[in-house]
Amino acid sequence: MAESGTGGVSSPRTPLKSILTEKAREIPHDVDGTTVKAQTLEELHSLQRKRSAPNTPLQGVPTAFSNLSEDERQRQQLQSISASLASGTRGTGPKVVRGDPGGGKSQVVAHVAHHHVEAPVISVSDSSLKFTHVLYNLSPGELYEQALKYEKGSFLTSTGALATLSGAKTGRSPRDKRVVVDDITQDELWWGKGSPNIEMDEHTFMVNRERAVDYLNSLEKVFVNDQFLNWDPKNRIKVRIVSCRAYHSLFMHNMCIRPTLEELENFGTPDFTIYNAGQFPCNRYTHYMTSSTSIDINLNRKEMVILGTQYAGEMKKGLFSLMHYLMPKRQILSLHSGCNMGKDGDVALFFGLSGTGKTTLSTDHNRLLIGDDEHCWSDDGVSNIEGGCYAKCIDLSKEKEADIWNAIKFGTVLENVVFDEHTREVDYTDKSVTENTRAAYPIEFIPNAKIPCVGPHPKNVILLACDAFGVLPPVSKLSLAQTMYHFISGYTALVAGTVDGIKEPTATFSACFGAAFLMLHPTKYANMLAEKMQKHGATGWLVNTGWCGGSYGSGNRIKLPYTRKIIDSIHSGSLLNATYEKTEVFGLEIPNKIEGVPSEILRPENAWTDKEAYKNTLLKLAGLFKKNFESFTEYKIGEDNKLTEEIRAAGPIF
Numbered sequence: 001m002a003e004s005g006t007g008g009v010s011s012p013r014t015p016l017k018s019i020l021t022e023k024a025r026e027i028p029h030d031v032d033g034t035t036v037k038a039q040t041l042e043e044l045h046s047l048q049r050k051r052s053a054p055n056t057p058l059q060g061v062p063t064a065f066s067n068l069s070e071d072e073r074q075r076q077q078l079q080s081i082s083a084s085l086a087s088g089t090r091g092t093g094p095k096v097v098r099g100d101p102g103g104g105k106s107q108v109v110a111h112v113a114h115h116h117v118e119a120p121v122i123s124v125s126d127s128s129l130k131f132t133h134v135l136y137n138l139s140p141g142e143l144y145e146q147a148l149k150y151e152k153g154s155f156l157t158s159t160g161a162l163a164t165l166s167g168a169k170t171g172r173s174p175r176d177k178r179v180v181v182d183d184i185t186q187d188e189l190w191w192g193k194g195s196p197n198i199e200m201d202e203h204t205f206m207v208n209r210e211r212a213v214d215y216l217n218s219l220e221k222v223f224v225n226d227q228f229l230n231w232d233p234k235n236r237i238k239v240r241i242v243s244c245r246a247y248h249s250l251f252m253h254n255m256c257i258r259p260t261l262e263e264l265e266n267f268g269t270p271d272f273t274i275y276n277a278g279q280f281p282c283n284r285y286t287h288y289m290t291s292s293t294s295i296d297i298n299l300n301r302k303e304m305v306i307l308g309t310q311y312a313g314e315m316k317k318g319l320f321s322l323m324h325y326l327m328p329k330r331q332i333l334s335l336h337s338g339c340n341m342g343k344d345g346d347v348a349l350f351f352g353l354s355g356t357g358k359t360t361l362s363t364d365h366n367r368l369l370i371g372d373d374e375h376c377w378s379d380d381g382v383s384n385i386e387g388g389c390y391a392k393c394i395d396l397s398k399e400k401e402a403d404i405w406n407a408i409k410f411g412t413v414l415e416n417v418v419f420d421e422h423t424r425e426v427d428y429t430d431k432s433v434t435e436n437t438r439a440a441y442p443i444e445f446i447p448n449a450k451i452p453c454v455g456p457h458p459k460n461v462i463l464l465a466c467d468a469f470g471v472l473p474p475v476s477k478l479s480l481a482q483t484m485y486h487f488i489s490g491y492t493a494l495v496a497g498t499v500d501g502i503k504e505p506t507a508t509f510s511a512c513f514g515a516a517f518l519m520l521h522p523t524k525y526a527n528m529l530a531e532k533m534q535k536h537g538a539t540g541w542l543v544n545t546g547w548c549g550g551s552y553g554s555g556n557r558i559k560l561p562y563t564r565k566i567i568d569s570i571h572s573g574s575l576l577n578a579t580y581e582k583t584e585v586f587g588l589e590i591p592n593k594i595e596g597v598p599s600e601i602l603r604p605e606n607a608w609t610d611k612e613a614y615k616n617t618l619l620k621l622a623g624l625f626k627k628n629f630e631s632f633t634e635y636k637i638g639e640d641n642k643l644t645e646e647i648r649a650a651g652p653i654f
Contacts, residue, residue: 073265077098081096085222087210094131096134099134136224136226137224138246143246157419157424164416166312170434173314177295178288181201188520189520195518216277223246225252226264226270227253229256229322231452235332235376241256241274242273242276248276255386276306297321312413320334320514321519323374330378335529337374337375338350339384340370345455349458351513356545361563367571371386381454381457382456384443384453391438393439394435396428406445411441417437418432459538465491474566477541482587487526490509491625492507492508493505493552507621523643523647543563548604562601569594579592585622623654626651
């Protein structure tokens with residue numbers, strides 16, 4: 001017997017009972033569910049994911065792919081992708097495998113000949129022995145995983161958006177854009193003075209294409225997006241984008257129209273293909289190359305090649321240039337504009353360069369947004385070309401742009417923004433990387449977006465100008481000829497703070513409010529616009545969102561609430577019933593009264609205290625308009641120059 005600590009005698013210890021494992025099931029315990037049906041961790045992880053099943057009805061007559069098995073459909077998709085990646089000299093595409101490298105069982109397709117290729121097949125090479133893994137139409141979640149794991153400079157922000165870097169280039173490179181000239185494009189396209197189209201020959205394009213395809217085929221994996229352009233189902237264009245970055249794939253996933261699973265299964269051969277090898281430079285010794293960057297379009301081959309720039313906007317605007325060529329051939333007008341629709345079905349088009357307020361004024365909570373940037377006007381009405389929005393982020397705030405602010409969430413790509421390294425909160429005022437910070441997101445992220453993005457024929461065509469000279473009226477009603485003149489001119493003014501080195505107002509002109517993307521001569525687009533406006537009874541308006549009472553530095557910026565009142569009166573139709581009088585020099589018709597807008601600012605000279613300074617500034621701006629338009633007067637449509645003369649006569653007279 002042992003003594004206790006108090007001097008007493010302790011009682012004997014009771015031995016522990018044996019645990020009977022064979023009766024463990026009799027022990028009561030909490031059970032929330034059955035044991036998982038997995039024998040390994042890999043099997044358990046596989047249970048997290050399931051394959052999507054088609055959940056939308058097939059439209060129209062069943063296609064040739066409808067009766068194929070899933071394996072056969074995937075095999076044919078891979079054959080199509082292999083054909084897209086075919087070399088111009090080897091004549092065959094690479095061996096392609098669907099799925100991430102090391103991601104389990106994949107389906108393999110051997111070399112497939114490209115439909116364009118006529119060159120003889122040469123001997124086997126190392127590149128023909130390897131497999132290229134194809135990451136096909138990945139979801140945003142899958143692309144996030146790829147970007148965060150493999151692409152340096154990719155981060156998750158506090159709102160769930162993916163922050164990325166576009167490399168050395170943070171904007172488009174218009175001087176490096178080339179278009180192949182051939183027997184057809186030589187006569188059809190706009191070449192020469194003022195044109196954005198710089199020519200290259202077929203051979204040089206093929207050299208750059210070979211360089212891009214070889215680079216893509218050398219990679220362990222490539223991203224492939226099969227998507228659509230144009231919400232008008234009768235004039236939809238099938239596009240394929242082959243790229244090497246998850247950032248580019250997610251960007252195009254957002255910006256193009258996303259196909260349903262059924263549409264994807266029956267996609268077939270694309271109408272146009274982009275080869276984005278932007279991480280690899282072009283060969284500076286190649287003819288027509290002026291830098292290590294080259295963006296090349298071949299309309300005959302229906303292909304675009306990108307070398308030496310990772311800026312995603314090159315893909316978006318390259319496809320827009322394509323639409324500027326294809327749509328007019330179908331008597332459809334392609335437009336660089338915003339578009340919204342009222343509750344009664346009244347549609348308005350908004351044209352304007354940077355700083356004019358196009359995005360702000362076309363985004364109206366009382367109206368449905370059809371699109372913010374690119375549209376088509378056909379015999380059936382208007383349609384958005386894109387499936388997303390590409391918004392500027394510099395100085396973005398929730399108070400000024402609530403819709404854009406709220407759209408920056410999971411699925412959105414944020415380009416070149418700066419964020420707190422700990423909280424991941426974005427500082428939209430920081431220009432450390434670039435002033436051209438951007439957000440790309442699906443259009444359905446905007447609450448009042450109209451899905452599908454189509455509408456009836458426009459009632460109003462609104463041309464926006466930020467006139468820093470302060471001599472254009474806040475609003476003018478335009479004749480058809482004046483609409484064509486100001487549409488071709490595409491005027492706004494740069495002020496200090498917009499571009500480095502600007503000290504005083506500087507006029508800038510961009511034909512059709514998007515000269516960098518035009519394929520045909522501006523007069524052709526203007527003529528189509530006038531014909532459609534006349535046929536469908538649309539009215540043209542010139543709205544100045546700039547200065548009044550003096551130029552920049554002495555006058556005042558027209559208040560946004562006043563501009564909104566003007567736009568509201570255009571939408572309602574009340575401005576058509578106003579009394580108008582004509583201005584001197586520009587011959588613009590201006591209303592005498594608009595509810596909620598001070599009458600003294602409606603006529604510019606009344607707001608200027610120095611009348612002589614007003615007259616001199618007016619004549620100065622008129623001279624700039626006239627000088628700019630001289631580059632368009634030599635172009636003739638038809639047998640005579642009647643249309644060009646009619647448009648020129650609608651300009652300023654002094």
